[in-house]
Amino acid sequence: MTSSNSAVQVILDQNSSFITYSPSNAWQSDSSQLWYNGSSFAATGTDNTKTGSMSVYFQGTDIAFFGITPHANNALPFVVTIDSGTKYNAIYPEAQTNCQWFTSYALNDSEVHTVEISALSQINVDFAVVTVGNTTPLDGTTIIVDDLSEEITWNGQWEKHTGLKYVTADDPSFDDGRPFGNGTRESTNVGDSMSFTFAGTSVALYGIFDWKTNGRVLVNFTITNPTSENSAPYSESKPFFVSTNPHPSSLLNSTNFPLFMHDSLAPGNHTLMLNVTEVVGSRSFTVDYLTYQPSFGSLGLKPNF
Numbered sequence: 001m002t003s004s005n006s007a008v009q010v011i012l013d014q015n016s017s018f019i020t021y022s023p024s025n026a027w028q029s030d031s032s033q034l035w036y037n038g039s040s041f042a043a044t045g046t047d048n049t050k051t052g053s054m055s056v057y058f059q060g061t062d063i064a065f066f067g068i069t070p071h072a073n074n075a076l077p078f079v080v081t082i083d084s085g086t087k088y089n090a091i092y093p094e095a096q097t098n099c100q101w102f103t104s105y106a107l108n109d110s111e112v113h114t115v116e117i118s119a120l121s122q123i124n125v126d127f128a129v130v131t132v133g134n135t136t137p138l139d140g141t142t143i144i145v146d147d148l149s150e151e152i153t154w155n156g157q158w159e160k161h162t163g164l165k166y167v168t169a170d171d172p173s174f175d176d177g178r179p180f181g182n183g184t185r186e187s188t189n190v191g192d193s194m195s196f197t198f199a200g201t202s203v204a205l206y207g208i209f210d211w212k213t214n215g216r217v218l219v220n221f222t223i224t225n226p227t228s229e230n231s232a233p234y235s236e237s238k239p240f241f242v243s244t245n246p247h248p249s250s251l252l253n254s255t256n257f258p259l260f261m262h263d264s265l266a267p268g269n270h271t272l273m274l275n276v277t278e279v280v281g282s283r284s285f286t287v288d289y290l291t292y293q294p295s296f297g298s299l300g301l302k303p304n305f
Helices: none
Strands: 009-013 017-021 029-030 041-042 052-056 060-066 078-082 088-090 099-104 112-119 122-133 141-147 152-155 159-160 183-187 193-212 215-223 235-239 253-262 269-281 285-294
Touching: 009 141, 017 122, 052 122, 060 112, 088 099, 112 285, 183 193, 215 253
Parallel strands: none
Antiparallel strands: 009 122, 017 052, 029 041, 041 122, 052 112, 060 099, 060 122, 078 088, 078 112, 141 285, 152 193, 159 183, 183 285, 193 253, 193 269, 193 285, 215 235, 215 269
């Protein structure tokens, strides 16, 4: 579902008002540089005898959930109910991994749906992704675009990685993570570039940040028409090397790492471009996905670029 080249999808962070958790004393917020927007919701007060549940309502054609699955001894089947229908058991695709751990069956996007998941034990919920249908309202949403999307243009010698896990830490209490859509693009070459055209009011780029490898990568980011049609492009050069950020000593790689953000664009059409302008040592620059807030209200109003 999340590796589709053409589907439009919106992301719901774990603290979205559309998601509720129970019982409240079984869940708590967990802050880490591994999570989208820096936090997840963890079922720390649960075990195989005392479990938790969550519920989400949305309008779309399916929904997928992402986060860290339980250790093997807690990875028992969980229970799914969609729109008060028949309950069914589901299993995790793998234990102790930050990954896409459940996807619903296809749904009618003209209705608001409720997915309830119970019998959850020792899981971290990071975010959910809803596939948009023709009647899904998009006002106030955030669209997520995987690196596999045909809407992104890659030029140069980017290396495409698929089906891999990133080792997140040398501490065994941290679990390894899969990137969104199970793939990334990695650059180690000056002159590699990427462009993405969208209609929206903000844009962000996320990837994998390596906390241990020496060297430096310099990337120039440019956005066309940042304040109005035909306004001068916004441009920013950012260096990526270990000491540019507070260094969490236990981490090897941060997933969902914010590489670039611009959240004050005029509504309309923009192009985000990046160019790798310097590579020193063994550093690389790894992209996983983009997000943007659309300036169109439904799928039928989305421009084709």
